Amino acid sequence: MKAAVLKSFGSPLAIETVPAPVLGTGEVIVDVVASGVLAYANEVLSGARNYLLELPIVFGAGCVGRVRATGPDATRLRPGDWVFCDPTVRSRDNALAPDVMLQGLTGGSEGGLKLQKYFHDGSWAERLRLPTENAIPIGAIDAKDAGRWCALGKFLVPFGGFLAAKLQAGEIVLVNGATGSFGSGAVAVALGMGAQCVIATGRNETALADLAQRFGARVRTVKMLGSEADDRARIVQAAPGPIDCVLDILPPAASAVQVRTAVLAVRPYGRVVLMGGVGMQGGAGLELPYPWMMRNCITLHGQWMYPPLAVTLMAGLIRSGQVTLDHFEVTAFDLDHANEAVAHAAAKSGPFSMTVIEP
Structure with a gap:
């Protein structure tokens, strides 16, 4: 599959073919439809923010997409379901104080880096493998609105x-x-x-x-x-x-x-x-x-990030009209132009301006 790979800090993303992710138990594979570009993505890619990343890595945190395949422990998700892929990955072996990392963006801590070694790659690719609990249904949407639904991350x-x-x-x-x-x-x-x-x-x-x-x-x-x-x-x-x-x-x-x-x-x-x-x-x-x-x-x-239930609640606020996606002006790039997308996000940052990559 095609992906945008960060090989070294300070170098442009390499757009290349990488192996497609292989499904494991407790995991979901999603076909990425749209992924937001952070305004400060250029600072992460340059190394200025000193984020913990094991390179090389498929960059990109979070996306909106459709379920391609689920592991044997999934009881509700079905292929074709629209989901928000939450990049906030938590370790499963310590409910009291889990290690947390942002998939495709930063390990966050030394413990988070252990998670990153397994859930290694992010969403700037045609497909994404993530923990089952991080593929959160948002209900049916029009494919052309997927980029706008990336605003979930801003909210x-x-x-x-x-x-x-x-x-x-x-x-x-x-x-x-x-x-x-x-x-x-x-x-x-x-x-x-x-x-x-x-x-x-x-x-x-x-x-x-x-x-x-x-x-x-x-x-x-x-x-x-x-x-x-x-x-x-x-x-x-x-x-x-x-x-x-x-x-x-x-x-x-x-x-x-x-x-x-x-x-x-x-x-x-x-x-x-x-x-x-x-x-x-x-x-x-x-x-x-x-x-x-x-x-x-x-x-x-x-507070760093948000609890797992937040995605479901926010999707409800959007569908009820209490929070609207209509404020956002969305500019989309394909994967071949991921570096241009990063530059655009930095130059056009601000309220309700959103840059997305649509693989």
Whole structure:
């Protein structure tokens, strides 16, 4: 089969023929129809992000496709079923603290690298082999909409954060870093879950205005100007009431001060979820006042990715119309142009812009 292979960091993807995956027990093989391209894929491929990858590897994290074959332990999946292939692979031998890796993107940890040695290759190929539990039915869709359904990935990451925070309908949410692809997805998801209001922060004034125009009065935007106290004061002023939940999803280039600006805006007994990349490239750590956190009973939760049930729940929110895929502008490339797709994703990153590869 044809695949896009990363042979060494800093070199272009090699488009070549590789052996087709062989089915094993506890596994599914999927015909890949569309796979999203992360805005920062170029940083992973260059080695700048220092992701743990055993090379050579078929690159690509997650996809939408159709089941080709299932192992003997599958009781519901059938060939032809449309599925979202969740790249979040968990070890099966420790339910309390499983190792986690993102298939086709990073081992995440030394334990995750052991998983990667087996579930080695990603989705930028004609076929993908993955654990049975990671091939999650999404119901019948039109094949021409498969690329748009890759937006599930943009929604699932912040959805995992809101599930961890136990977000309730009617609450006020602050999305810190709302102008990126995952941050803008967080705004859409919070509204779909019933948030009374979303305070969206960012430095890109044009992107903030776009969010306000798309979602109307339930979104209030705050441009971050760089002064911690002043920015926090404007966040609090913009909110129609006490802020119940803060989701930080700032990228690695942001500073810990930007995180603290948002965290300290939450109300007493409020919840904060950290999902961004701050600190991944070095720099000062996040300093929070112990007495303030203790006296105000603040819940601080770190969250990487999302629980397995999240895909089913998010597909339900999309099918019910609470969250829509219609906002996304999709640009598709075939496998032969995977390197061009990576460049395009980096150049056209931002709210509701999505690049996909369609093998």
